[in-house]
């Protein structure tokens with residue numbers, strides 16, 4: 001079962017920072033999940049639409065200039081990285097799942113992905129773009145059919161994973177509260193990987209492994225590694 005560090009190893013370092021990515025690599029995570037917003041000609045790595053939870057500033061991320069945002073610190077200490085900075089830092093040492101939060105995906109996302117392959121040492125299949133907005137994924141897939149995408153859901157739809165196969169996704173990412181064996185079987189029959197978020201409890205990790213899911217997103221990849229290796233008692 002693949003272990004994705006959710007927002008980096010965000011149990012150990014502030015989420016979506018280079019420090020959290022470093023802790024994820026230390027934990028030998030198979031992948032790192034980050035959240036991104038487009039801002040000017042860059043993509044910035046941040047989860048919330050508003051800045052207040054993570055920085056000392058109020059207001060909406062997309063109302064800041066890139067220069068202003070780059071001067072802020074997460075919890076007074078950690079810069080908000082750009083997508084390129086994270087990809088350069090990870091450098092192909094594990095997968096990166098880029099979750100599109102606010103998107104205008106014509107805004108050069110694929111330029112950054114291509115750069116990661118050409119200059120940062122990634123294999124194309126190590127880069128997985130996901131979103132709850134399936135329209136963005138559809139557009140991305142139409143423009144770049146070779147790009148691996150992951151379709152996110154917080155529900156267990158009546159048609160199970162049909163929406164993800166219609167998008168020609170590589171994977172379907174489902175909330176731990178709603179994943180069922182039936183959903184996993186249906187997704188697998190469609191040739192989709194099933195990745196489950198956000199899984200921090202050992203009991204859930206073991207149950208999902210028994211259910212046959214292909215991966216989890218966890219804030220605590222070191223714990224997950226121990227649990228899945230049978231080292232957690």
Ligand code: G3P
Nearest residue numbers: 006033035099173197217
């Ligand atoms: O990509 C999985 C998970 O990160 C989706 O929810 O809100 O934590 O970005 P959220």
Ligand code: MG
Nearest residue numbers: 033034035099
């Ligand atoms: Mg996310």
